[in-house]
Amino acid sequence: MDPFSSALIAALDRVRPAVVHIYAATPKTGQVALGTGVILDHYHIISTAQIVAPEDEITIKTADGKRRRAECIGVDPLYFLTVLQVEERLPHDPPTFAPDGTTPVGLFVAAVGYALGQEHTAASGIISSSDRTVYRPKARGRGNLPVDGLLLTSAAIHPGNAGGPLIDLEGRVVGINGIPWQGGLSLAIQASVAARVASQIIDYGYAVHPWLGFSGEVDVIDDIWVEMLNLPTDRGLVVQHVASDGPGRRAGVQEMDMIMAVGDRQPVLSTGMIRKLLSTRRYGDQVPMTVLRQGELIELRLPVEEIPGLDRFDPVSDDDESAAPDDDED
Incomplete structure (x- = not known):
């Protein structure tokens, strides 16, 4: 067998004990959905709401062939991830979850x-x-x-x-x-x-799914200005629009501000990076944000607030999808 196939088969063997088969039946209609989940810990499984809804009667089958009852304890309205919980401790260890920044293009x-x-x-x-x-x-x-x-x-x-x-x-x-x-x-x-x-x-x-209340584009600063101003990084997000009633406005963000760092001085490369940093906090937290404004570094406090309308979010068909970036911070 060639080395590539051997490596793939070995990887599948390592993860297989942590993969479960899911059977979800909707009591009102009797409709049955089949799908897959992955063990998060010895009592919880991650899957998708495409398969499982909170009111479903759920059975999982683990790699040893044993069937167990499970309960849906939550569905995320943005990613449509669902979390299942079992009463009996699962006999299989969870797999290794790759940390952030370890999935390069071409992997x-x-x-x-x-x-x-x-x-x-x-x-x-x-x-x-x-x-x-x-x-x-x-x-x-x-x-x-x-x-x-x-x-x-x-x-x-x-x-x-x-x-x-x-x-x-x-x-x-x-x-x-x-x-x-x-x-x-x-x-x-x-x-x-x-x-x-x-x-x-x-x-x-x-x-936690925070919103910013502003949008912008990343720009690079000339090295001479980085040295003269003693900046923490050579790039930042130039704010182009600030919503009239949002966390950015409440923090004091202005158009043409350059956001240099958020939280523990992590450089900013996109609005998505800022949201990901804020998502590790709790709603109501105030997160420090370093801003370059007219040649001066200042610190603002950005409040962590939920995306408006998220609790009203419903699935839509693929025909309604908008994959192109738009102003998401209005």
Whole structure:
């Protein structure tokens, strides 16, 4: 057997004990959905709301062939991740979730699960685009919802393996397969994002999805100005628009400000990066933000607030998808 195939088979063997088959029955209609989940810890499983709804009667089958009852304890309205909980401790250890920043373009991956209801399927490919943001139109009202931390992959995501893991050749989970607004694209949620969302649902009952109330573009500063002003980095996000009633306005952000760093001095490369940093906090927190304004560095405090209208968010069809960036901060 060639080395490449051997490495892939070994990676599949490593992750397989952490992959579960899900059967979800809707009591009112009797409709049954089949899909895949991945073990987060010994009592919780991550899957997708394409398969499981809170009112469903859920059965999971683990790698040892044993069936167990599970309960849906939360569905995230932005990523449509769902978290299942079992009463009996799962006998299999969770897989390794790849940390943020370890899924470069070109990384070889495999989408694992129970595609079309079949046992232990895999579809291979590469990461085509990493840390991607997709903008979805709100179900009601104007504006878009930014969905950060997505992976575009050439690995085929079939009905049935959505909710399962996207793995690398080390057997690490680099993403969770499939989102319902993918519009023909094979998209996965970064493992670090999925783990954060699921853990917050378990701990708080909801996941944190902040908005900024401003938008802009990243620009580079000449080295001589970096040295003269003793700047923390040579680039930042130039604010082009500030919403009239949003966290940015309340923090004092102005148009033409250059945001240099957020939180613990992490440089800013996109609005999505700022949202990801804020998502690790709680609503109501005030996060320090370093801003360059007219040649002077100042510090503002950006409040962590929920995206408006998120609780009214409903699934929409692929035909309604808007994958092109738009002003999501109005």
